[in-house]
Amino acid sequence: MNEKRTSFAQIEKVFLLSPSHYQKLSLSSARPAYYPIYLTEYLLDLFIYYLITMDFDRLCKDILGLESKIRFAGVCDDSGEIKYVGQREGITNLLSPDETKRSNLQALARWGLRNSLSSKVGKGKYAMSEYEKIKRITFPLEQSHLLLVTTEVDADHNKIIRNILTMLT
Secondary structure: OOOOOEEHHHHHHHHOOOHHHHHHOOOOOOOOOEEOOHHHHHHHHHHHHHHHHOOHHHHHHHHHOOOOOEEEEEEEOOOOOEEEEEEOOOOOOOOOHHHHHHHHHHHHHHHHHHHHOHHHHOOOOOEEEEOOOOEEEEEEOOOOOEEEEEEOOOOOHHHHHHHHHHHHO
């Protein structure tokens, strides 16, 4: 019987894994040549979990675990209040709570405009702004919530965005 196996290289290519994923999954960072489909099952479990429950608190913590360059992951409601938050230890906030709320309200307004145009251009998946000190990425969520992610300027935002979209779809 010829059993098909998936190599780590194939899995890494599809899911853009970092060494922290191997630690989380108790895998050797040496990456054996072949690995049964456990990793795919793990990602499928995460997908089903988010799809069914959309546990925003866990989502924020899991996003922080994707890469060390992610500073913050939070979910705000339609009032701009951060309801769920994950922040990397040792990171200081650049904005006051009032400035953060105002910034969130601006992001919600921009997503409102994007959504009003979605019948013509399609539904928005994410938006990103790069500043001198951080990058900020926003993702629309259900129930008028918005996922806010900030990273260091030198973070690989394309990789982070792809990983988060995988978690959300």
